[in-house]
Amino acid sequence: MQPRASLLIIGDEILSGRTPDKNLNHLARFLGARGIALSESRIVGDRHQAIITATRALMAQYDLVFTCGGIGPTHDDITTEALAEALKVAVIRHPEADKILRDYYAEKNLDYNDARQKMADVPKGAGLIANPISCAPGYRIGNLYALAGVPAIFAAMLETLAPNLPQGARTHQISIHTTIGEGTLASGLRTIEQNHPSTSIGSYPHFSAPPDTHGSGVAVVVSGLDADAVSATADAVEALITELGGVAKR
Amino acid sequence: MQPRASLLIIGDEILSGRTPDKNLNHLARFLGARGIALSESRIVGDRHQAIITATRALMAQYDLVFTCGGIGPTHDDITTEALAEALKVAVIRHPEADKILRDYYAEKNLDYNDARQKMADVPKGAGLIANPISCAPGYRIGNLYALAGVPAIFAAMLETLAPNLPQGARTHQISIHTTIGEGTLASGLRTIEQNHPSTSIGSYPHFSAPPDTHGSGVAVVVSGLDADAVSATADAVEALITELGGVAKR
Incomplete structure (x- = not known):
């Protein structure tokens, strides 16, 4: 079994296109290596009600919910208040976070002002997640x-909390590339998937823009929790490609 | 006013981390240039009910809903059936799509088989969106x-449908960079935002990993629909940075 996780990405900068998101792909790989399935993601702006609605929806459905964004010192950092309201708990100043931040700014000779103190606020009941880069912690x-x-910082915080995450069954995956068209493979792939119910098959075409079309092809990705079953399905996919006159490359 | 849009990204390959999504950022910029605000995005796997639930939720809230993924010929391409069910209409074979695909495969000397014919299926009532790269159309x-x-192909289809999209008021945006800490700016930024209610201010820090910390800084992004107001707010941000002893770079 694999725990099921979701990611709520919070930030106007992602939805405006100013900043390409990098956290989803990183989290997907990070969780995948630990046998946790990232099953859904939502991206909302810096809007109080949108964060609350999405958080509640994801918490109702998934074993783990990750959020990223909106826990800094400025007026547009509203994640903590919204998460506290989503959880129906108060926002409190976390004593340990307060001490960490106070010491950090003292050492840097920077004023530990109201805005920076806000980064010590967490929903009541939260435990800290250390931030080895810019000090201000995340929380669980x-x-x-x-x-x-x-x-x-997102990646560093994940490393920090890794030892405390659940460990699920590992997904095994084999990718097979071919230049045979996806539509030629489709019927055979469907039959193979039906005959190998413990694995799943994804088919991912790539195309070159005309007039250069020689780079087109398909990656067939077989995945599942049972390594032998994945291997058997991959063998069947290879046999299909060969039977259709193509070359299969793992 | 700006129409509000959302994007539903459909595909196991995004959530597994195999494929980094590129469509969200592209769509955000494409819509932004046309005065349409991308307001939410969701990412779900190739799961019938997940697609239906997300589609209905987004259609209830936004003026425009875009989906990407899952309209190819293979067994894991289930978007059309799910969208039709979300809309409570039948799936029909679109005669024009059928002709386009039939001609395309005839010219390539490829069998126009059942799997490829499936790409001519659309929810009843849909109009086609041309695909200049691999022929199989999208639809509206x-x-x-x-x-x-x-x-x-996602990008090419957007260009195809661009002339028929609504045009909203353009967002004006000015970015101001400084090496002053975000926590030092925070109080002043909050006051400026309160005094300039027709604009919004985003604050985006970037950090270098220790021990190299000389690259840290903040991008303050002022945006709004009124160019003069955006300019006035940006001037106020610059004045704040200067007052705090920093250098502001637009």
């Missing part, structure tokens, strides 16, 4: 993990 | 636009 409350949006 | 039905997931 129940199955909800609130992480920073800056990709380097 | 009401305020729902179903596009391919392959980024080059």
Whole structure:
């Protein structure tokens, strides 16, 4: 069995196109390596009600909910208030976070002002997730993990909390490339998937723009929790490609 | 006023981390240039009920809903059936799509088999969106636009339908960079935003990983529909940065 996770990405900068998201792909791979399935993601702007609605919807459906973005010191960092309201708990100043931040800014000779103190606020009941880059911590409350949006910090926080995450069954995956058209393979792939119900088959075409069409092809990806079954399905896909006159490359 | 749009990204390959999504950022910029606000995005796997639930939720909230992924010929391409069910209409074979595909495969000397014919299926009432790269069309039905997931085709389909999209008020945006800490700026930025209610201010820090910390800084992004107001707010942000002893770079 695999725990099921979701990611709520919070930030106007992602939806405006100013900043390409990098956290979804990183989290997907990070969780995949631990046998946790990323099953849904939502992206909302810096809007109080939108964050609350999405958080509640995801918490109702998934074993783990990650958020990224909106936990900094400025007026547009509203994640903590929204998550607290989603969870129906108060926002409190976390004593340990307060001390970490106070010491950090003292050492940098920067004023530990109201805005920076706000980064010590968490929904009541939360435990901290250390931030080795810019100090201001993320936090966990129940199955909800609130992480920073800056990709380097998001990734560092994931490493911090990795030992405490559940470990699911590992997904095994084999990719097979061919230049045979997807429509030629489709019927055979469907039959193979039906005959191998413990694995799933994804078919991902890639196209070159005309007039250069020689780069087109398909990646067939077989995945599942049973390594032998994945291997058997992959063998069947290879046999299909060969039978259709193509070359299969793993 | 700006029409509000959303994007539903459909595909196991995005959630597994195999394929980094590129369509969200492209769509955000494409819509932004036309005065349409991308307001939410969801990412779901190749799961019938998940697609239906997300589609209905987004259609209830947004003026335009775009989907990408799952309209190819293979067994894991289930978007059209799910969208039709979400809309409570039948799936029909579109005569024009059928002719386009039949001619395309005849010219390539490829069998126009059942799998390829499936790409001519659309929810009843849909109009086609041309695909200049691999021929199989996307479609529009009401305020729902179903596009391919392959980024080059997704982008080409957007160009195809661009003349028929609504045009909203353009967002004006000015970015100001400084090396002053976000926490030092925060209080002043909050006051400026309160004093300039027709614009919004986003604050986006970037950090270098220790021990190299000289690259840290903040991008302050002022945006709004009134160019003069955006300019006035940006001037106020610049004045704040200067007052705090920093250098502001537009």
